[in-house]
Amino acid sequence: MRRRTFTATASIGAAAAAAAVAAGPLPAWAAGDDKSRQNDTYSWKNVVVNCGGFVPGIIFNETEPNLIFARTDVGGAYRWQEETRTWKSLTDWVPLAKWGYQYVVSMASDPVETNRVYAAVGAYTISWDGNNGAILYSDDKGETWGIAELPFKQGGNMPGRGMGERLAVNPADNAEIYLGAPSGNGLWRSKDYGRTWAEVENFPNPGNFVVNPDNEYLSDNQGIIWIDFDQIGGKIYVGVADPDDPLYVSADGGATWQPVPGAAAALGDADGNRTIPKQSAVDNANGYLYVITSHDPGPYNGGPASGRGGKLMRLSTQTGEWTDVTPPYNPGRPIPGFGGLTVDLQNPGTLMASTCNNWGPDEILFRSTDSGATWSISWDLVSENVRTDRFVMDSTGSPWLSWLGTDNGASYAVKHGWMIEALAIDPHNSDRIMWGTGATVWGTENLTQWDSQGELIGENEAGERVALPIEKFTVGVRAEGIEMTAVRDLAALGGTLVSAKGDVNGFVHTDLGRAEPMFRKDWSGFSLDYAATNRNIVVGTGDVGSETAGHVTYSTDRGQTWQDTTRLAGTPNGSGGIVTITADAGAIVWSPNATITPVYSTDLGKTWNPVQGLPARARVRSDRVDGSVVYAYSGGKFYRSTDAGKTFTDTGATGLPAEGVDDFRVAPGKKGHVWLCGRSDKAAVAKGLWRSKDGGTTWERIASIDLAIGVGFGKAAKRNGYPAIYITATVGGQEGFFRSTDGGSSWYRINDDAHQWGFAGSVITGDPEIYGRVYISARGIVYGDIA
The missing domain is CATH 2.130.10.10 (YVTN repeat-like/Quinoprotein amine dehydrogenase)
Known part of the structure; x- marks a missing residue:
């Protein structure tokens, strides 16, 4: 090689x-x-939302209490600040030329010299990012960074970004750091604290698992997924995205590598479906390596539509014996696949796992205190529409986490989450756990109360399932300081800031330091505008769901309340486009997409009429003084209307x-x-x-x-x-x-x-x-x- x-x-x-x-x-x-x-x-702050995106990794330092890092797929790396219970951004310095460095594939916190931390960065392994990836290394807990550029790309926003960790510090020799590379680039190693890197040329398998070779985004080889260390026997384990050969071990410090006997059979699907080892966790007190598997690298899918989507296997690192410790039960449906895995270092034998995209009615957290022999679950169904829970989800401080929904039977508006792949028990405090979702970070400091609650469901004298009384603990938001929403447009009204955001819809802020509820449901924000002579009147568009596509939304009270215009016939889902309103609020002009001629309305969207003289997808903006003038641009041509958007001519x-x-x-x-x-x-x-x-x-x-x-x-x-x-x-x-x-x-x-x-x-x-x-x-x- x-x-x-x-x-x-x-x-x-x-x-x-x-x-x-x-x-x-x-x-x-x-x-x-x-x-x-x-x-x-200038001094800089964030308009507070509290996250609003995917947190695929939470990393506790195993030696220093309260030293915690979080990685996001598009919003950089963060360090926990215990005194304020907030996160501090560590990558705001990333320049435009290296924009992919804010997409964090993996992080590793040195357990020996705890001031050292590492981050593997890079946005996409495909053509969407022209730059190669890099390893960032820091000797001061992320305050400053050095950069070791890599000769290949990394994918912080690619499928599989919640697997891992792909970076790992060898606790027996902390100058040695391993990196699992994607795209068939193999296993890499640094022997000088991340300054220089070389491929481990005798590592035999770069992986081969591809989600879908016909789709560019899904076509990349997932490669080397994770590295873990058995500190009892001094072995190094490596998880590989190869269903037929998924696990390797070295007993001589990485000089030679061998497939782990029985791994393919133990980790594989009994039905012959392809599975990969997504994450691992080591219990060095008992000599166990735990591995979760799935048919899909995530974070969007967990497994096939029917049947189990993965397994949780336990390997005895001393005897080589494999044991299936997969939780046996998921309320209402088979387990779709696993996302996260963690062990309690203070209480050997205690471990937890999460489902990955158990969409309805909620994700499940599994907990075992006997090395996986038996399991308890975070909630259970009493009946089809009634459930009982071990904890209360408190979204105070992030009111938008209800998504403007209400509880509906067993489906709650505020959920455990989805895309749960970051799941971590504090190695210094068995009561603290944090988990990342596609929207936030949840956590509690009362986790061990779970173990004294007993069963959630019992039977009455008639043999009916009933909820048993338990004392619930509280799980709250632990995302303050992480900000990563995708901002598509802003309307600064003076004292009020309206935002249109991808995925999380949009917000109306009258206090920039306070998270607000979303102002629209089922609406991925795209475009905003306001009437220049009356900033109380605001219009907006979004990539809305298929049932609600084809309208503009508007407010006449600075965003406090909103109404929808009449639906524009023939407008498909995803037609956000660009909307503008004239300076005097007399007309709305909307350019929905690449196939529909822009339209105008003079009655706040009750009726729509096609404009004359503009191509589809023209960008439209209103003059800020003259209410009769609207401008448009398309393909190098500039257009102007002097009749409030009814007709346009090329200037x-x-x-x-x-x-x-x-x-x-x-x-x-x-x-x-x-x-x-x-x-x-x-x-x-x-x-x-x-x-x-x-x-x-x-x-x-x-x-x-x-x-x-x-x-x-x-x-x-x-x-x-x-x-x-x-x-x-x-x-x-x-x-x-x-x-x-x-x-x-x-x-x-x-x-x-x-x-x-x-x-x-x-x-x-x-x-x-x-x-x-x-x-x-x-x-x-x-x-x-x-x-």
Whole structure:
């Protein structure tokens, strides 16, 4: 096998981040900005949602109490802060050029030198990410990081991201770290604390399991899944995505490797379905290695529609004996597959596991205190629609976790979760457990109360199933500080911020430091706008469900209540598109998708009519002064309507980019002032920032701006001044977020290298009432104020 090595190439700190995109002195092109404001220092916070995305890994350090890390699929890495019971982001320094570093595949916390922590990063193993992955290494618990680039990609947002952990520190020699690679790249190892890496060339099996070879996203070989250490016998175990050869062991410190006898038969499906070993956990006191399996790497699917979706097997590391300890019961249906697995290091023989996507009515947590011989469950069915639970789910602080639903029989609005693959008992405190879901982190500090509760279900004298009385404990949200929602649009109304977000719908914040309920149900937010002369009136669209597709939603009270317009006939599910409302709220113009001609309404959506002169999927925006004017862009052409969106004509503008235009926006209080961003990856396509002062007839490209992703406006710096302009751009060769107070003549970078957030800022806007405040789509919504 060809030997491959790679060496650390950079060192980046969350505070200094010197090797990323250096800020340097104020460039010349900024000199025209108001000189009294050139040295503004920004402070940055998140608009609080509390997570809102998938947390596939929670890692407790086995030596130092309260040292806990969490990894997210798209929102970076975090460290727990016990004093505030919040998480601190460790990867806000990630620059745009390396955006995939905020997608964390795996983490490992050193049990010997606890200041050391490692993260395997990279977004996609397929064409969606052009960069290779890397190992981030830190000697100060994640405050600063070094980077060891890898010669292959990693997939923090790929199928299987909840398996693992793919990174592991050898407790017998903590300078040695192992990495399980995807895509057939094998097993890798560092012997110098993560600085340099080489393939373990004698490891015999790089894996072969592919979910679906005909779908690019599902077509990658899952590779090497996890590494675990038997500290009694000094053995190293490696889980491989190969149903016929799923487990290997080394008894000589990784010098040689052999298949574990009987592993394929023990871990395989009796029906002949392909399964893989998703996770492992070692009980070094009793000499057991536990392995959970599934037909699917997750996190979306657990197993086949019928029959068991996986097993939980126990291997005696001393004798080689396999024992099936799969929990025998799941209320109402077969176990679809397992997601998470954890052992209690304080109480040998105690372990827990979770189902993976036991969609209805809820996930199940299984608990055993006798090494898997018997199991108890987190809830049980008394009858089809009645269940009894061991604990109460308290979503206080994250009210949106009800998804605007209500309890319906055995299906509760606030659930254990779904996609549960991060499941971890605190190795220092048997009462504490945390688990990650597709939306949040749950936890409790009263876990052992479970063991004194006894059975959940009994029988009465008539032989009927009845709920037995138990004293329930409380499970609460443990996600404060993690922010990772996908922001698609923002409407800053002044004192109120409305957001449209993928997956978690959208929110109306009147207090940026408080999580709010969603403002829409079954609505993955896409586009927002408000009437410039009456910001109480807001319109929005989303990728809504099939039963509710084809409408715009609107509010006349700054988002406190919402109503749906009449459904637009023929509009399929997923038709969010772009919506705008005229400055005087007289008309709504909506461009739903790539096949439907844009439409307009003059009665708040009671009736819709096709516009004249626009192609499907044209981007539409209203003038912020003249209620009769609406603008549109499509394929390098710019259009204008002077009859509130009924008819559009090509302005005849030339020189605009034919593609790569993610957005254009219209300046408030300035009739006819339009700003357009271009960021095509193609060298032949023009890119940068363009402005028009005559409603899109003529355009000027801002010479200093090399590329522009997003543009927005906020309160002017001076009375009667031009609105503050905020852009996500490359200016004078430097990436960042910039502000102009003089109409775009000069620009000042407002962020620093510690605050870059990877691919951020596709949505950016200022606040209409607070000068200097800017809102940015990043890991959730980040907002900055002048310190």
